[in-house]
Amino acid sequence: MKFNISHKDTGSKARAGIIETGRGVINTPIFMPVGTQGSVKSVPQAVLADRIKAQIILANTYHIFLRPGLEVISKAGGIHKFINWQKPMLTDSGGYQVFSLSAIRKIKEEGVFFRSHLDGSKIFFSPEIATDIQRTIGADIFMAFDECPPYPCDHKYAHDSMLLTHRWLQRCVKRFNETEPLYGVEQNLFPIVQGSIYKDLRIASAQFIASQDMPGNAIGGLSVGEPVEQMYEMTELVCDILPLNKPRYLMGVGTPANILECIALGVDMFDCVMPTRNARHGFIFTSKGIINIKNEKWKFDYTPVDDVFTPEYSKAYLKHLIKCNEMLGATIASTQNLSFYMWLAGEARKHIVAGDFIQWKKNILPVLMNKL
């Protein structure tokens, strides 16, 4: 994997770059749609590629491991062939889901014992196992197995957890270096900075992660309930330590405003379920502001949901579909929201290149947050 920064913003720490992977390039800053179970919910792959113009999508290791399982993925020749997606993909390590979805779990030095949220069966994930699983899934970028501490958590817990994540990282790196991609396409391991909301821990973690000299670096454990200002503070602190010439991935973030603010702090990659999850509940992002399509005011509004992204469907129709729980409503709303997120990252990039990113961000933020 190669990463070239073509433009650095003068008014902020934002950068525009290009990641070259074995399955094509990714223009940064980039938003990555989430396809938890091997499908970005309600959106066909052709729409994702041709209309939404996604450049890289995510899948969740924990979910794919449970269903359809590694044998199905392996015999298919990897996740790309299985779901028919030719562009880059990224998998998380499964760590976050083990902590958020599994009711019963036990964290030990060697790894995590937990039970499947589907059938209660006993499972064990370790850094080595998470690495092997992600080799089998075959994403272009995959994540180190970490512990994502809850929010709030005390300093001692956060410190111990961070050290465990660092030890686990070294085991991930060792296993990664001892193994090869299974499907003839390069894979890249990204380590994850942890440390909760504690500056000293975030600094220590960022320094440790930076020292690993991996092809890209991630910031985890944020956007888990902490105040947004703390999220920005931690992100800035960490970005200032992580190497300049490697892509930085802020995991699970966030709102359109979060994304623009964190681009300004030097983040290059984002993922979030917000555009698709909000879509299914009728919250629509547009370049003119936010629409709650369930609101009665849209009942007789026959103008397009969005002139550019979904010109063929009206607000009144989308409102009807969402209210009736028709699947087409989720498809239209998700197409709209993902198109908007891709547009937002693309516009940010354009303005970094043009040199007016900060002014553009200042002007557009109130528009994007505007409740229509």
Add this chain to the structure above:
Amino acid sequence: MKFNISHKDTGSKARAGIIETGRGVINTPIFMPVGTQGSVKSVPQAVLADRIKAQIILANTYHIFLRPGLEVISKAGGIHKFINWQKPMLTDSGGYQVFSLSAIRKIKEEGVFFRSHLDGSKIFFSPEIATDIQRTIGADIFMAFDECPPYPCDHKYAHDSMLLTHRWLQRCVKRFNETEPLYGVEQNLFPIVQGSIYKDLRIASAQFIASQDMPGNAIGGLSVGEPVEQMYEMTELVCDILPLNKPRYLMGVGTPANILECIALGVDMFDCVMPTRNARHGFIFTSKGIINIKNEKWKFDYTPVDDVFTPEYSKAYLKHLIKCNEMLGATIASTQNLSFYMWLAGEARKHIVAGDFIQWKKNILPVLMNKL
């Protein structure tokens, strides 16, 4: 509306024709996908038109009346504009849903008092109201308000019900003739033959319906639980009485085999929720037979769901999506099943034109029914 029969099969009563409506032509025999609430479940309109090649779709008057309601449809300029569908549409009269969905209802000479299955509100439908509602919805073809008797029902109930349906038809026709289309495009009223499974009633009803000289005629009250042989018997009996030069629409039918058999009896138009409902449960129709995608045998089958209709997705992937309840599974399966139904009607038409319909039907039926 014009109907021209271009070819009559010599080995059966099948015919190939063209219906000309104000919104384009329909090649018969035809299958009409069902879009109950103004959306064919999980399938975007562009896919329906361009990929599935639907020529006419249905909406249900009862559902549209409840949600989004007539004011929304009327201000949109009719159902076509509301849902963004330019080709012909057909609405049922609401009668069937009043009887099947509403727990509380009272049938009187003037019409039916019932409660909404959504919020329990009191509603009254009459032949005049059902006609006015369908004028407001604006479909190209709409249906007379009838009583669809349950199966089984005794001869006296079926007889009384049929006579009520006939009296209601005359009121529908009167109201239809006193009113105009609201959106500048011609509308057509189809009457419905009833009579349950009683030959004498079906004959009497078909004669009465035929005497009305409407632009097309429908056969209702079948495929409601009676043995399939009785369904065929009633259909044949009725088709032999209905005018030759008007399209015949067999409501709510059916399986691929039902459709081919009834084409052979002289039916021109079909609708059924089977392709979309079965799709959502993982029952897939293909030109090689029927697939239950939940079956373990497909777990490692990476061949396309169908070489022609859904070549880009494998059986293994579709199985995974349906098992995980991912919406994309419903979309792929519905696209497949509707494409298959459209193909089936189109192939039947080709073979009627070619003069070998009966031989083709005999050869293909066992293949279509084959459980893969």
